Amino acid sequence: MSATESDDRRAGDIISNLLEQLHDPVRLRICVIAAVLAVGYFAVYSPLHEKIVETTKKLERDKKLIQLAIKMEQLQEQYDKFEDRIPRNTDSKEWVQYMLDGIRLFPLKLVRFDCREPKRVGPYRAIILKVELEGSYLEMDKFIRWLESNKRLLRVDEISIAPSRSGKHVTVLRITVLGLTS
Secondary structure: OOHHHHHHHHHHHHHHHHHHHOOOHHHHHHHHHHHHHHHHHHHHHHHHHHHHHHHHHHHHHHHHHHHHHHHHHHHHHHHHHHHHHOOOOOOHHHHHHHHHHHHHOOOOEEEEEEEOOOEEEOOEEEEEEEEEEEEOHHHHHHHHHHHHHOOOOEEEEEEEEEEOOOOOOOEEEEEEEEEEEO
């Protein structure tokens, strides 16, 4: 017998032995399941794996963009609520005049009024006004309420209320106001 015939006979014996083993239903089921899994992995999942990874990354990026768009809409809604409270094209002189007009509404004595250099706050400028007033506590309360409820967007940065040094029944109000302008 030649070597090729012997190799063919061994291969035939292996195949016939395998076929004999597959006559057992449990072993047949295991082989079929293994074959289906192998075909599923190599024929379906493996070629699509890159597309799945790419699609997952794109989905995550799109979710982040949607969240950003929602946040932008919320910020735009918030901005729309106070947009009319930020005066356009105003300077420090106009803010000083506005504050003086507000102080004149109340019987308060203006002791000191300083306007500091404006600071950049994002796309806006903040006009810094330091004011010292004398008067009754009730009138100062009314003035602070006017600051809180006026039509312009401003912030009381510092406030101190103390009795007057002169000993009269007068109160001293020191206040730092930041007015926002575009």
